[in-house]
Amino acid sequence: MDIDIIELLPNSVKFILEDTSIAFANAIRRIAIAEVPTLVIEDVYVLKNTSPLFDEFIAQRLGLIPLKYDADTLELNFRDECDCNGIGCNLCTVTLTISKETSQEPAIVYSGDLISSQEGVEPINSKIPIVKLGPNQALELECMAQLGIGKEHAKWQPVSAMGYQFYPVIEIDHEKIKDPKKVADACYRNVFSVKNGKLAVENLLNCNLCGYCTDFAEPGGVQIKYDSSKIIFSFEINNGMPPSKLMEKAGEILLSRIDELKNKLEVITTSEEE
Ligand code: SF4
Ligand SMILES: [Zn+2]
Numbered sequence: 001m002d003i004d005i006i007e008l009l010p011n012s013v014k015f016i017l018e019d020t021s022i023a024f025a026n027a028i029r030r031i032a033i034a035e036v037p038t039l040v041i042e043d044v045y046v047l048k049n050t051s052p053l054f055d056e057f058i059a060q061r062l063g064l065i066p067l068k069y070d071a072d073t074l075e076l077n078f079r080d081e082c083d084c085n086g087i088g089c090n091l092c093t094v095t096l097t098i099s100k101e102t103s104q105e106p107a108i109v110y111s112g113d114l115i116s117s118q119e120g121v122e123p124i125n126s127k128i129p130i131v132k133l134g135p136n137q138a139l140e141l142e143c144m145a146q147l148g149i150g151k152e153h154a155k156w157q158p159v160s161a162m163g164y165q166f167y168p169v170i171e172i173d174h175e176k177i178k179d180p181k182k183v184a185d186a187c188y189r190n191v192f193s194v195k196n197g198k199l200a201v202e203n204l205l206n207c208n209l210c211g212y213c214t215d216f217a218e219p220g221g222v223q224i225k226y227d228s229s230k231i232i233f234s235f236e237i238n239n240g241m242p243p244s245k246l247m248e249k250a251g252e253i254l255l256s257r258i259d260e261l262k263n264k265l266e267v268i269t270t271s272e273e274e
Contacts, residue, residue, distance in 0.1 A: 006205060006232075013243035014205075014234040016167065025164045025231045031257075032250040034151040038158045038239050039069035039076065039094060039121065041143045048140035051109075051131045058131055062143055063155050065111045066124040067094075068240040071249070074120055079146045094118040094145045098130075101138035108132045109139055121145065124240050158246055160238040167230035168207035174198050176221035186216035205232060 002018040017025060044059040051058070077083075082092035095117040100109050112126025133139060150157035170191070177183060180199035184192035192213070193202040199222070211224050237243055 012236040017231045031253050036249045037147045038156050039145050040155050041145045043144040045142040050137045053131045066239045094121045096143045098141045102133045106134050159235045162235035164231050164233040166226035169225040171223040176218045183217045187213045
């Protein structure tokens with residue numbers, strides 16, 4: 001299997017997987033979304049809340065704030081598997097607090113007001129609004145962040161968008177195209193251009209195989225096909241984990257699942273033989 005990186009940004013990546021199957025791409029996608037652990041606020045202890053929002057409302061907002069977490073520098077246990085029996089300790093829980101109050105001027109409580117007990121754990125963006133405090137209002141909270149997976153609740157998903165498609169193949173019959181500009185303008189993803197009066201493919205990888213442009217060409221003038229041996233994969237990370245790290249974790253989990261299946265099959269085969 002070959003991997004060709006097309007675009008690599010700090011929080012997103014687009015690459016081509018070659019000589020693989022759609023089943024493999026889907027397995028990686030499902031594991032990355034649902035099984036790679038991330039750290040998110042789960043419990044909130046409200047010490048003081050005179051803001052306009054109910055405690056539950058604020059707790060729900062806090063749970064949706066993505067937190068930076070590097071599993072290599074901070075090893076945490078799942079809370080229900082920790083030696084503390086799920087009570088919460090330094091090995092499974094990170095505490096974040098907020099303490100903010102206003103005098104005469106109103107103020108917004110932002111994610112950046114969360115103070116973490118653990119170096120390296122902080123909101124990915126300090127400008128996520130939590131609640132607006134009016135004059136003489138206060139918010140004082142203690143939040144417990146813990147590891148979880150997207151299968152349990154979507155707030156633990158490390159990615160906000162993850163998808164794939166087959167590699168596009170666009171065939172143009174120049175003899176049949178009477179108005180190349182009309183076809184080029186029809187594509188809302190700027191796949192085509194017109195060069196020397198002829199329709200040309202300018203940005204092939206922008207094509208999402210929708211087929212819309214074929215309605216603007218004469219029959220057979222433009223054919224949208226795909227190469228099923230190549231898959232364009234793209235995703236966007238929401239917790240600051242490098243994209244390569246997410247893929248590495250998803251791969252490790254996939255391999256451990258295969259080992260698990262292999263071991264179970266061996267046990268069944270052995271017991272049948274006995
Ligand atoms: S199939 Fe859709 S995205 Fe691709 S070139 Fe045609 S209109 Fe553009
Ligand atoms: Zn613990």
